[in-house]
Amino acid sequence: DTEVTQTPKHLVMGMTNKKSLKCEQHMGHRAMYWYKQKAKKPPELMFVYSYEKLSINESVPSRFSPECPNSSLLNLHLHALQPEDSALYLCASSQDDSPGYEQFFGPGTRLTVL
């Protein structure tokens, strides 16, 4: 199984809502990532988890809160988002967080903030 799954596929939320994005992989990977991708732009790294610990936070606003409950699961909790946060949120995983390990991407959650 070389698949990263993400739920939901689409999410519409108001600026006062609290919602969560979920990512799951069963490849035994120990590194997991959140990326944000705006339309017609490249993915931008937000967070990296390595062995269930947060190892990189790319200065992401605190209204985005990542969580890694176990080695297969990664969540992104959303609160008080702004319309400019509307984007495709991609999850990825790799065997390890060392350079050179292929990152496998999920299909993304398309988020719209009203």
Next chain:
Amino acid sequence: QQQVKQSPQSLIVQKGGISIINCAYENTAFDYFPWYQQFPGKGPALLIAIRPDVSEKKEGRFTISFNKSAKQFSLHIMDSQPGDSATYFCAASPGGYNKLIFGAGTRLAVHP
């Protein structure tokens, strides 16, 4: 210094032709250079990757050429097919951790 510059922004190629996408970087600490392919509504998928100690890598119709002294690398797609129509991203990863810095992307359209 953390940037990866990619060109062209868009590319139209006839079926059977060669598609060429170029990338350049400044940071000599980059030591891993993957190319990702992304179809609409999908996440990026690794196409091919190279390390700076190799000047060329070929996998099927896809070839990466790497010029370490010029700090440039390129993707060649031979015998381009309509199914290759997608957005292609070059990326680079600095030594030490698996962070991908993506180029701006190239939208490739292969016409039958």
